[in-house]
Amino acid sequence: MIKNGAKGWPVKDFNSNADADLSTRTDITTAVGTAVHSLRMQAAMTLRELARKSDVSPAMISRIENGQVSPSLSTLEALAVAFDVPVISLFQNTVQKSDVAFARSGEGLQARRVAPGHSHDYRILGKFSNKSLHFSVARVTLNRADDGTHPVSHGSGFVTVSILDGACVYACGEERYRMETGDTLTFDAQLRHGVREILADEVTFQTVSSRPA
Missing domain, CATH: 1.10.260.40 (lambda repressor-like DNA-binding domains)
Incomplete structure (x- = not known):
């Protein structure tokens, strides 16, 4: 004063x-x-x-x-x-304040992923960031009809993929994993990763990712 x-x-x-x-x-x-x-x-x-x-x-x-x-x-x-x-x-x-995200079944923020030769809709279930960390949770549904067009990603931090319904082959680095309902894969996001083949009409999975800001 x-x-x-x-x-x-x-x-x-x-x-x-x-x-x-x-x-x-x-x-x-x-x-x-x-x-x-x-x-x-x-x-x-x-x-x-x-x-x-x-x-x-x-x-x-x-x-x-x-x-x-x-x-x-x-x-x-x-x-x-x-x-x-x-x-x-x-x-x-x-801690004086904190953020909480609550998404009921079937809800979430509608989003769209667009890549060369491919696009799909997904829902963001939670997304936070501060000075040191970015954190997000999303639910993704992919169709067998789009096989061969799914994008491959890589970045920093870590990712967890959990299959909610259906089955697919998920690539992580040089490895391929057959994943079915209930299966979970966690890996370093520096590895090139993504869905390589869908083994049902469609597959729905949840991703949890965290990376340095």
């Missing part, structure tokens, strides 16, 4: 920013403490048991859980190792 001084010069109110910074730190400290307590309860560990596994004193753990102290990164790492979870799990309660 900017205030005018006695001679009209702008004077910055440092106390306001300090209070805001303190409030933010307090909120994070409380959230981390709540996460530590919750994970300890889920693991059915006493303070002394957690202290023995993490080499952090019971008194310090108690203060952390009660939001009385901001733990160092090394302390957080030690606690995470003791819980066998990633460090980010200790910040789970600091």
Whole structure:
């Protein structure tokens, strides 16, 4: 906040920013403490048991859980190792917002894939992205009549393909996989991949893909 001084010069109110910074730190400290307590309860560990596994004193753990102290990164790492979870799990309660996609059976965002000599419709069931990751889920139906025209893809990240109905031959790199209802294939998206042959009138599958932003 900017205030005018006695001679009209702008004077910055440092106390306001300090209070805001303190409030933010307090909120994070409380959230981390709540996460530590919750994970300890889920693991059915006493303070002394957690202290023995993490080499952090019971008194310090108690203060952390009660939001009385901001733990160092090394302390957080030690606690995470003791819980066998990633460090980010200790910040789970600091998330202020999150996105959720819900698509009922048969619903989703209509989309169309167009490639040389081929096109097909599909439905996007969920799609998210942030500064580090792109994530999407789609349901695709292909017809046997289009055999030989299905596009081959490759990229970065990872892909999971699950057959919902029908059967097909799916190529992944140099390998070919006969896939039927209920089968799942997961692979590095750098490999050239795609449907090479449809073994029923049509095949419907779900893809889940994630790649770096």
